[in-house]
Amino acid sequence: MRKLHLLLLFISILFIACQPKVDPNKNPNKELSQSEHLVMSADWFQKSAEMRASFYQAYNLASYKLKEHVNNYKGEKPTAVVLDIDETVLDNSPFEKHLIDKGELYNSAGWKEWTDKGAAKKLPGALEFTNYAKELGVEVIYISNRKVNELEKTIENLKAAGFPNAAKEFVILREMDKSGNKTERRNNVNEKYETLLYVGDNLTDYSQIFSDRGEDLGFKIVDEYKSDFGEKFILLPNPMYGEWEGAIYGNDYSLAPEKKRALRKQILEGY
Numbered sequence: 001m002r003k004l005h006l007l008l009l010f011i012s013i014l015f016i017a018c019q020p021k022v023d024p025n026k027n028p029n030k031e032l033s034q035s036e037h038l039v040m041s042a043d044w045f046q047k048s049a050e051m052r053a054s055f056y057q058a059y060n061l062a063s064y065k066l067k068e069h070v071n072n073y074k075g076e077k078p079t080a081v082v083l084d085i086d087e088t089v090l091d092n093s094p095f096e097k098h099l100i101d102k103g104e105l106y107n108s109a110g111w112k113e114w115t116d117k118g119a120a121k122k123l124p125g126a127l128e129f130t131n132y133a134k135e136l137g138v139e140v141i142y143i144s145n146r147k148v149n150e151l152e153k154t155i156e157n158l159k160a161a162g163f164p165n166a167a168k169e170f171v172i173l174r175e176m177d178k179s180g181n182k183t184e185r186r187n188n189v190n191e192k193y194e195t196l197l198y199v200g201d202n203l204t205d206y207s208q209i210f211s212d213r214g215e216d217l218g219f220k221i222v223d224e225y226k227s228d229f230g231e232k233f234i235l236l237p238n239p240m241y242g243e244w245e246g247a248i249y250g251n252d253y254s255l256a257p258e259k260k261r262a263l264r265k266q267i268l269e270g271y
Ligand SMILES: [Mg+2]
Pocket: 084, 085, 086, 087, 088, 200, 201, 202
């Protein structure tokens, strides 16, 4: 019996010794798919407790500020809070996982396939906040760059996730022939309502002044408006995509995947 044990131990040691040595610093996949870089950001968004805490933190602050603004408001117009939809109230990270599996980047046909399912889940804190806004008598309005041909399914999705005001009157999407600039839609809302707070994952969910990021990627303009953040605009973290990424590519998403990968590295500051 003892001999058998020794023999098994010897075989085990031999097996381990014969395994090929993997250098963790060397990438065994020479050909990374063009969506490989999304893995880490989608992991963070979907599977980190820090993401959950960040969303709670942002929506807790949103509730606190909204109450304060309601108390200070002396105007006549009815009040509103304007929220973006994607990565603000609804979680599309399963679509990112789909892109990773397929080795693809964002494309509008694939996106439409996903939104047609109406299956996006609510993001942490979003439902509590929107319900609280209603309780305070503040209208909840969604302005999103989903296209108008996604309206029906978007409303269904918001309804299924339990959100208030999941109705045509309050869900304002992007016309098929228009750009993603939300200014006109915000202005239309502000004719009827006094918007007390904006919530979104992209700076232009607050104002178009942040769209022209230039060489410094928008840092200067953000510094100029720093007192607005957490006061008039609640920004949610989105490491998966956004105008910040476009700025790295000089707003040219048509660049080849290798070029984009190179730019993502080149832009980093080292020591
Ligand atoms: Mg968004």
